[in-house]
Amino acid sequence: MKKFYALAAALFLGMGAFAQTTYSVTFQVDMGSATINSNGVHVAGSFQSWSPSTTSLTQVGTSSIYSTTVTVNAGQLEYKFLNGNAWGDDESVPAPIQVGTNGNSNRWAVISQDTTLPAVMFGGAAPAGQKAIQFKVDMALQTVSSDSVHVAGNFQGWDPAKSQMVNFDGVHRYIAYVGKTDSTYFKFINGNGWSVVESVPSTCQASSAGISQGDNRFYTDTLSGIYEVCYSQCGPCTVVPTYDITINVDVSSLTACSTIDSVTLAGPINGWGGELMSDPDGDGVYSISYMGVDSGDFQFKARYHVAGATNWEGGGNKIVTVSSDSVVAPRCFGNDTYGPCPTTPPTADVTFIVDFTQASFTPADTVYLMGNFTQWSSNAIPMVAHSQAGQYIATVAQYCPGTMEYRFSNGDPSNNSNHEPVPMDCGVDNGVGSYNRFFARTGSADTVQHIYGACSFISVEENALDAVTIYPNPMTDVATIALGTSDSYTVRVMDITGRLVAGMDNAQGNVALNASEMGRGMYFVNIANSKGELRTMKVIVE
Numbered sequence: 001m002k003k004f005y006a007l008a009a010a011l012f013l014g015m016g017a018f019a020q021t022t023y024s025v026t027f028q029v030d031m032g033s034a035t036i037n038s039n040g041v042h043v044a045g046s047f048q049s050w051s052p053s054t055t056s057l058t059q060v061g062t063s064s065i066y067s068t069t070v071t072v073n074a075g076q077l078e079y080k081f082l083n084g085n086a087w088g089d090d091e092s093v094p095a096p097i098q099v100g101t102n103g104n105s106n107r108w109a110v111i112s113q114d115t116t117l118p119a120v121m122f123g124g125a126a127p128a129g130q131k132a133i134q135f136k137v138d139m140a141l142q143t144v145s146s147d148s149v150h151v152a153g154n155f156q157g158w159d160p161a162k163s164q165m166v167n168f169d170g171v172h173r174y175i176a177y178v179g180k181t182d183s184t185y186f187k188f189i190n191g192n193g194w195s196v197v198e199s200v201p202s203t204c205q206a207s208s209a210g211i212s213q214g215d216n217r218f219y220t221d222t223l224s225g226i227y228e229v230c231y232s233q234c235g236p237c238t239v240v241p242t243y244d245i246t247i248n249v250d251v252s253s254l255t256a257c258s259t260i261d262s263v264t265l266a267g268p269i270n271g272w273g274g275e276l277m278s279d280p281d282g283d284g285v286y287s288i289s290y291m292g293v294d295s296g297d298f299q300f301k302a303r304y305h306v307a308g309a310t311n312w313e314g315g316g317n318k319i320v321t322v323s324s325d326s327v328v329a330p331r332c333f334g335n336d337t338y339g340p341c342p343t344t345p346p347t348a349d350v351t352f353i354v355d356f357t358q359a360s361f362t363p364a365d366t367v368y369l370m371g372n373f374t375q376w377s378s379n380a381i382p383m384v385a386h387s388q389a390g391q392y393i394a395t396v397a398q399y400c401p402g403t404m405e406y407r408f409s410n411g412d413p414s415n416n417s418n419h420e421p422v423p424m425d426c427g428v429d430n431g432v433g434s435y436n437r438f439f440a441r442t443g444s445a446d447t448v449q450h451i452y453g454a455c456s457f458i459s460v461e462e463n464a465l466d467a468v469t470i471y472p473n474p475m476t477d478v479a480t481i482a483l484g485t486s487d488s489y490t491v492r493v494m495d496i497t498g499r500l501v502a503g504m505d506n507a508q509g510n511v512a513l514n515a516s517e518m519g520r521g522m523y524f525v526n527i528a529n530s531k532g533e534l535r536t537m538k539v540i541v542e
Contacts, residue, residue, distance in 0.1 A: 132224040
């Protein structure tokens with residue numbers, strides 16, 4: 001199991017803010033790469049007037065780790081380890097974890113509670129087998145929230161309130177220790193909730209480097225380092241020009257199914273709280289205008305509201321690059337590309353089956369189906385035992401919209417830890433570091449059958465469709481769909497709104513998929529064999 005350590009734990013407001021408050025701090029250092037000096041191992045720092053011989057560390061059992069516990073004042077703490085008891089025996093602290101201002105090369109922490117510091121390598125940036133990432137975000141162009149600044153990412157469970165950054169040199173910081181080969185994806189938050197998360201410009205998103213991690217920042221180096229930017233920018237803070245922009249969202253595919261009460265737009269510009277859009281001519285295209293928007297990426301999602309329920313667009317955040325006063329072309333609700341909504345297929349039942357027979361755990365008492373049609377966990381549907389042991393089934397009756405995003409929950413859906421981990425290869429980015437399943441309806445009664453947590457579909461023949469592949473993926477000009485010759489197949493290629501862009505019947509062997517029939521973006525390939533078994537695969541056109 002990988003271990004993660006977080007060094008920075010509280011906002012530093014000046015030493016006076018912690019007056020008369022002390023805490024217990026345990027220092028640890030791994031001396032595995034050093035020959036121990038006959039004068040022992042010591043730590044010196046701001047807590048003891050930088051005396052090199054006063055505070056000695058003791059070996060922990062027969063390990064290479066030495067430690068000591070002392071009482072320190074709350075607030076900023078600086079220190080160094082010494083292999084000996086005099087200056088000259090002190091370690092050279094690597095740049096990624098130094099204070100780093102005005103030539104200050106000390107280690108640092110901010111203490112607001114009893115703390116055990118990680119057992120870093122002597123003269124190293126991180127514990128053995130790990131790397132250190134020092135996140136630094138300049139908030140000069142922001143009004144800092146009273147809830148302080150946080151960083152959230154896959155290294156800490158995407159918790160917006162867990163990893164508070166510290167500010168003692170005008171820049172907010174946090175140090176995380178992760179495995180050397182771990183890729184780290186993250187965002188900065190001006191506060192402690194997802195409603196105040198930054199808009200990451202497209203040029204420094206993971207997706208800009210060909211990494212399928214949506215609109216998150218990324219650190220993929222195997223070495224320790226510093227990640228330093230201005231909040232919501234890709235480099236140092238720069239004042240940017242502003243423009244006026246009008247956003248248009250087509251909801252005609254929704255109104256074809258039911259009456260909606262209102263449509264709102266949410267994004268960083270309104271703290272993700274949502275603002276009312278309008279449709280004065282009644283054509284199903286809702287609009288909203290903003291004045292003085294910063295140039296660069298404008299991120300948002302539309303939402304529609306029915307009977308008090310809020311329904312968000314699926315996928316990652318929608319992005320418009322602002323470089324002039326603009327009226328943006330209409331985009332179909334839920335789609336990442338621009339153009340009219342497709343024709344909605346006839347209303348029909350959709351049945352979901354999920355199989356736990358390959359799981360390494362016992363399913364919960366109740367398994368749930370949740371999706372954009374249940375407001376996710378709010379109205380999740382309890383599934384019932386299927387006729388096949390280890391399988392659960394639920395039917396969404398007379399479903400109208402053409403597409404569905406969903407996933408399963410092994411137990412209480414209000415607990416995120418119960419949610420199915422949908423693999424990236426068969427999911428759509430949900431904008432918060434994970435993926436949802438996606439299905440485009442045929443217009444007849446559909447049945448989708450999944451193995452829990454896997455891309456594989458349940459089949460009468462074990463893995464009957466698993467051998468089907470698409471390559472290259474992502475594609476630029478032409479991709480090959482390798483179907484094999486053991487059966488004949490029906491192939492349908494759809495965009496994320498469910499619009500059919502290509503189709504083949506009674507197909508066998510290798511068939512070509514031409515990018516000329518599609519624009520840039522993500523598409524889903526539904527492949528059905530002669531038994532009606534279905535597999536959905538994702539393909540990216542670059």
